Amino acid sequence: MMVYQWYTMPLPRFLRLPKERQRDILAVARTFFARDGIAGASYNQIISDAGISKTAAYQYFDGKEDLAATVLADVRERVLGVLGTWEAAPSARAFWERLRLSSARLVDHLAKNQEDLALVGASSGGAQDEMGMAWFEAVVDDGLRLGVIRTDVDRALLLGVTRAFFQAADAWALQGMRTGTQVEMSPAWSLLEGLWAPRKGNKNGGTT
Structure with missing residues (x-):
């Protein structure tokens, strides 16, 4: 019932990662966004904790907004799955x-x-x-x-x-x-x- 704007999605290279690796990266980002808010979370700290180099990060996402959109879409998909x-x-x-x-x-x-x-x-x-x-x-x-x-x-x-x-x-x-x-x-x-x-x-x- 939760009714939840994102227009960006991860870049194709992220989607080619193994599903488990995708989940791990999103889990780290989700922790930061949930704790610090999307505006307050540090993109550099997220990618560091996720074990991603800055070069690789920008091959996966256009930036923090893109990563946040992907995390929110993942949260929403789980919520809809519960319903x-x-x-x-x-x-x-x-x-x-x-x-x-x-x-x-x-x-x-x-x-x-x-x-x-x-x-x-x-x-x-x-x-x-x-x-x-x-x-x-x-x-x-x-x-x-x-x-x-x-x-x-x-x-x-x-x-x-x-x-x-x-x-x-x-x-x-x-x-x-x-x-x-x-x-x-x-x-x-x-x-x-x-x-x-x-x-x-x-x-x-x-x-x-």
């Missing part, structure tokens, strides 16, 4: 259970991966953002099919509002996690149910 593919629910009850379970898996992942927690949501846009939107589309379409979501609102508007809701809810929950506050998600779920609730006279038969 998994949305599967059509057999009932409204199962729909809400799956939605809450997806959220719980994500919270658990971020609680156990503090570097991801520090970086998730740092930017948005690009192909990875399209992957996130595909998840929202699947959820909204399933909710519409089941009558969980009102049908008197244009689908594009529903998607936009739903996405904005999760962005706001995620920012709220993440801030709590970062400050060590126990976040109770029930008010957020109640708010979403009210936002989605079918209206009286709506053709899907819901009531307020």
Whole structure:
């Protein structure tokens, strides 16, 4: 549910490195960015700790911005992997259970991966953002099919509002996690149910 701009990608030579070496380099960079922030992290220190010469570094990335974009894309890919593919629910009850379970898996992942927690949501846009939107589309379409979501609102508007809701809810929950506050998600779920609730006279038969 985390909905997260990067337009740069690593240079082809980095992508030709063994996958394990790629992961090692990104892990070092992720530690620096999570601890010092993207603006505050030292590019020279990152490449030194990763065992990369300056000459090699500029054959892998155009600079710190390019490296940061690659790290953020990697974080986002893992987050989307935790959410998994949305599967059509057999009932409204199962729909809400799956939605809450997806959220719980994500919270658990971020609680156990503090570097991801520090970086998730740092930017948005690009192909990875399209992957996130595909998840929202699947959820909204399933909710519409089941009558969980009102049908008197244009689908594009529903998607936009739903996405904005999760962005706001995620920012709220993440801030709590970062400050060590126990976040109770029930008010957020109640708010979403009210936002989605079918209206009286709506053709899907819901009531307020």
